[in-house]
Amino acid sequence: MSSDINPLSTDNFIFPGEVFANTANFDKGMRQLLPRYDEMLDVLVRCIANTNQRILELGCGTGELSLKLLRCYPSTQIIAVDYSPRMLQFAKAKIEAAGFADRWVGIELDFGEWANNSLDLSYYLKMAIDNKFNACVSSLAIHHLKDEMKLKLFYRIRESLISGGCFWNADPILAESAIAADIYQAVREDWAVQQGTTLTEIRAQIGNSIPYGYSNPDQLATLSVHLEMLTKAGFDPVVVPWKYYGLAVFGGWVK
Numbered sequence: 001m002s003s004d005i006n007p008l009s010t011d012n013f014i015f016p017g018e019v020f021a022n023t024a025n026f027d028k029g030m031r032q033l034l035p036r037y038d039e040m041l042d043v044l045v046r047c048i049a050n051t052n053q054r055i056l057e058l059g060c061g062t063g064e065l066s067l068k069l070l071r072c073y074p075s076t077q078i079i080a081v082d083y084s085p086r087m088l089q090f091a092k093a094k095i096e097a098a099g100f101a102d103r104w105v106g107i108e109l110d111f112g113e114w115a116n117n118s119l120d121l122s123y124y125l126k127m128a129i130d131n132k133f134n135a136c137v138s139s140l141a142i143h144h145l146k147d148e149m150k151l152k153l154f155y156r157i158r159e160s161l162i163s164g165g166c167f168w169n170a171d172p173i174l175a176e177s178a179i180a181a182d183i184y185q186a187v188r189e190d191w192a193v194q195q196g197t198t199l200t201e202i203r204a205q206i207g208n209s210i211p212y213g214y215s216n217p218d219q220l221a222t223l224s225v226h227l228e229m230l231t232k233a234g235f236d237p238v239v240v241p242w243k244y245y246g247l248a249v250f251g252g253w254v255k
Helices: 023-033 037-046 064-072 085-097 111-116 121-125 147-160 178-194 199-203 223-232
Strands: 054-058 077-082 104-108 133-139 161-172 238-244 247-253
Touching (some): 023 178, 037 161, 037 238, 037 247, 064 077, 133 147, 161 223
C-alpha cells in the first residue's frame, strides 16, 4: 500500500459513510461491526449475472466490493464513485496492489449531486466515456441519503443502465418495529463478541459523522419502502436475494 496515504480524518470529523476516524480501521472494523459482511457482498457479486460488464459503483469506500467484482469477473470494467478523497486514495492503492488498475477508475463525486442534476459522469471524469452501464452496484452508502434523494438516485441509476441491466444495493435497513430493532441490535452484539471484541470497543474507533453534500448520518428506510421506491423508479422485477436481520441485498432489472 502506498506510504503517502493519510488515513486520518481532520479533528476526528468524518463524512457519512467513512465510519472510522482512521481509514485503516475500516475493513477490519466493518467485518466486526456488521454480521456476515463478506457474505453480503458475495451475494451482491453473484447477482451480476455474466462476465462482460461495465459496472458503475456508487460509494466505493476502500474498494472491497470493487475487488470482489474484479476477481470474480475478469472482463469487468468499473467506474467507481466516492466523495471521500481519503477513501478513494485508499481504494486506488488497494486496486493497484491487486493488479487491477487497468480495469478500475475512481471519481471523486457526491452521487447525490449526480442524482440531482443532468450532468453525465464524463463531465466529472473530464474524459469521454460511455455513460450507459450493464450494472450499477452500491454497498453501505445509499442509506445516508434522505428518502426523496434515494428515489431520485434510483431514477438516475435506471436511466444509466442498458436494457437488461441491473442494480444491486447492500445496505442496512430500518427495523420494522421496536421489537425487531432490539433483535437486530442483539444480533450485532453477539456477532462482535464472536469476532473477539464488543460493540463498545468497535464504536470507540468511530469518528464523528457530520452531514456532507447530500449525505447525512444514517437515514434508514425499511426494506418495503426501498422496494416500493425501486418499483416506482422503473425496476422490474424487484427482488431481495439476501437478508440477515438489519442488513439486506436488494435490487432489480431494467427491461
